[in-house]
Amino acid sequence: MEINLNFKESLATGYKSESQKARRLTEGWVLDNLYCPRCGNLKLQHSDNNAAVSDFYCLCCNNIFELKSKSGSIGNRFVNGSYNTMIQRITSNTNPDFLFMSYYRNELMLENLILIPKHFFIPNIIEKRKPLSENARRSGWTGCNIFIGGVPEQGRIYIIRNKNIIPKKTVMELVSRSNALVTEDIENRGWLLDVLHYMNLIDSNTFTLKQIYEFESYLALKHPENHHIKAKIRQQLQLLRDKGYLEFLGGGKYHKII
Numbered sequence: 001m002e003i004n005l006n007f008k009e010s011l012a013t014g015y016k017s018e019s020q021k022a023r024r025l026t027e028g029w030v031l032d033n034l035y036c037p038r039c040g041n042l043k044l045q046h047s048d049n050n051a052a053v054s055d056f057y058c059l060c061c062n063n064i065f066e067l068k069s070k071s072g073s074i075g076n077r078f079v080n081g082s083y084n085t086m087i088q089r090i091t092s093n094t095n096p097d098f099l100f101m102s103y104y105r106n107e108l109m110l111e112n113l114i115l116i117p118k119h120f121f122i123p124n125i126i127e128k129r130k131p132l133s134e135n136a137r138r139s140g141w142t143g144c145n146i147f148i149g150g151v152p153e154q155g156r157i158y159i160i161r162n163k164n165i166i167p168k169k170t171v172m173e174l175v176s177r178s179n180a181l182v183t184e185d186i187e188n189r190g191w192l193l194d195v196l197h198y199m200n201l202i203d204s205n206t207f208t209l210k211q212i213y214e215f216e217s218y219l220a221l222k223h224p225e226n227h228h229i230k231a232k233i234r235q236q237l238q239l240l241r242d243k244g245y246l247e248f249l250g251g252g253k254y255h256k257i258i
């Protein structure tokens, strides 16, 4: 199946609101073009049972994908629904994989599509928005943003990047590799992904323990309950080694395996 970046304009005919039109176009695009990035199945199915979210599933591997889309540049944030619901889903491991899409409204064309597998979601990337005011119908309800910029690059898997279609084989290899980072316990997951994130920020492929310790104060802010940050960092480096992301060179030196 050839991936076509254009939206099918006819799908939006008869819809009045911009959000309804956008939803018809983006969901239609997924059904017409997208394969299952987990198992390679040629098509995804739409779950019609929940009108509130754009859900898709794969008949082959049963995986669920939730689509978030916006016009304009992909940016670092996507608006999401209820903050409490999202935190609950993440901490109970009932989150689906997410697809983040950006498109050009005027050209009716897709620009970026990123898959973030479920095991990259941690409470730190869910940002609370301001609660709705007292006068609002759902007063006190609090929405959230998903801060995709806070996900380590190993978990931001591009399917389409700046209108370039990434080969399906590459996408599936990256998804498969990222499975090594699956951590069920949410606290442990946070530590592993945070240390991976800071390791990514170091500008060279080889680095020292001292360099990663420089992020100690950031980690202390994210994990205020822990008072042994350095020990925790070393433990995560060992885990990253065991998972194939890092090589220990000895003498407090490490090599990233890209």
Ligand SMILES: [Zn+2]
Pocket (backbone or CB within 6 Å): 036, 037, 038, 039, 040, 041, 058, 059, 060, 061, 062, 063
């Ligand atoms: Zn599948």
